[in-house]
Amino acid sequence: MLDDAIQAQLKAYLERLQRPIELVASLDDSANSQQMHTLLTQVAALSDKVSLRTDGDNPRRPSFGVAQPGDAPRIHFAGLPMGHEFTSLVLALLQTGGHPPKVEQAVIDQIKALPGSFKFETFISLSCHNCPDVVQALNLMAVLNPGVTSTMIDGALFQDEVNARQIMAVPTVYLNDAKFGQGRMTVEEVLAQVDTGASARAAAEISQKAPFDVLVVGGGPAGAAAAIYAARKGIRTGVLAERFGGQVMDTLGIENFISVKETEGPKLAMALEQHVKAYDVDVMNLQRAAKLIPASEAGGLIEVQLDNGATLKSRSVILATGARWREMNVPGEKDYKAKGVCFCPHCDGPLFKGKRVAVIG
Structure with a gap:
């Protein structure tokens, strides 16, 4: 063996x-x-x-x-x-x-x-x-x-x-x-679901944070770059990410990232996070933004409300919400996602051995 x-x-x-x-x-x-x-x-x-x-x-x-x-x-x-x-x-x-x-x-x-x-x-x-x-x-x-x-x-x-x-x-x-x-799930994502008090504790902690100069919503390559540029200017910077790395985390082979001949998605995401954390950036991972309230309505500062009930304030907000897998938007596609409609032949292919399949793309 x-x-x-x-x-x-x-x-x-x-x-x-x-x-x-x-x-x-x-x-x-x-x-x-x-x-x-x-x-x-x-x-x-x-x-x-x-x-x-x-x-x-x-x-x-x-x-x-x-x-x-x-x-x-x-x-x-x-x-x-x-x-x-x-x-x-x-x-x-x-x-x-x-x-x-x-x-x-x-x-x-x-x-x-x-x-x-x-x-x-x-x-x-x-x-x-x-x-x-x-x-x-x-x-x-x-x-x-x-x-x-x-x-x-x-x-x-x-x-x-x-x-x-x-x-x-x-x-x-x-x-x-x-x-x-x-x-794909990290141990932190699993804990966020099974630890019933985790969400409330996180919401309370986040709501107590002082206002940011720049708040980046999104933790993919664009969000990481924005945070690094802002933090290098010495201003108070935060990153709010549903999952740091974004769609890159689900990509095995990456060969079009300039100056890097080839790498893997999780490895690139880890490098991005390490680069961001090398600066004084407040990274709030596993948090989903639900609503943005403009400064004109929020009393001078922009407010970002989270799914867990927390609220963040910032002088400026950069939206870097990233990408999702491309969909056809046909009836039944969302209903049968991961129930016959899949996006990865390498991962899911073995489950369809001996079955009739259709490949789109």
């Missing part, structure tokens, strides 16, 4: 384990189970801190869980986590083994304090470049909070379950057996 170069690299990563971990496999007589057993045997052989059991009782077969010895697994992989998902496996091993995650301490604290039980199931395809971000976010929550479990499910392997749930786009996430969301 793993060639010598990948094994050597993985062995180096596993040296960072701070405590033992256990792989618990649930297998059958299929060829896929044999492949999974080979993979897990290779992984376990790379570190004396990794052990393997094959007596798992997960009804999805083949699958395996990652846990500390003696604990029930909270992270599960139903299918082979290869392709884009191999990184999800590596991070699950490291984080379960005590290697600290690269997220802000405030996010870690919020995950640990989350009350209740959360059973996340993420349907993916191994060719999907957005799926690993969702799997890794939910796996991290499962590592940090005993009330959270996370299962990656390869939709191409578990086709019957995909058909039964009528899943036609990936990543698709279920929470406690109810549909939770589709598309």
Whole structure:
């Protein structure tokens, strides 16, 4: 399964384990189970801190869980986590083994304090470049909070379950057996939905902010550029973004960004955010603007009202609301989006194996 170069690299990563971990496999007589057993045997052989059991009782077969010895697994992989998902496996091993995650301490604290039980199931395809971000976010929550479990499910392997749930786009996430969301999500976006008090806390904090000289609405490349130019002039600058990076976050290959021969969307978005935060810019992420009230009506300053009820004030506002996937605007298109109408052949294509499809564009 793993060639010598990948094994050597993985062995180096596993040296960072701070405590033992256990792989618990649930297998059958299929060829896929044999492949999974080979993979897990290779992984376990790379570190004396990794052990393997094959007596798992997960009804999805083949699958395996990652846990500390003696604990029930909270992270599960139903299918082979290869392709884009191999990184999800590596991070699950490291984080379960005590290697600290690269997220802000405030996010870690919020995950640990989350009350209740959360059973996340993420349907993916191994060719999907957005799926690993969702799997890794939910796996991290499962590592940090005993009330959270996370299962990656390869939709191409578990086709019957995909058909039964009528899943036609990936990543698709279920929470406690109810549909939770589709598309790329960060751990902060997940927390904003499951932490019921987060929105109210954010609204109260945002409403207390002093007026800005320049408020940029939108966190894509244009919004980032506007914020940097404003902040370099030494004026008070804020950025309000529904999702920093915008549509760029959903784009795998970018080859038309001048001076950069080729890059990936999430990598470019991360670089944009790092550049913006190198200046004194107040970035308010995961916030959606709902209404703009002109200064003439608001008493001297422009007001921007948010979906969560908060209000921001500024002397000037730059609207950089970005782009969306192009649509045809025909009847039924919006109703069936992600239910048969999809925008990514790489991600969603495997779910349509053996079916009649139409390609537009």
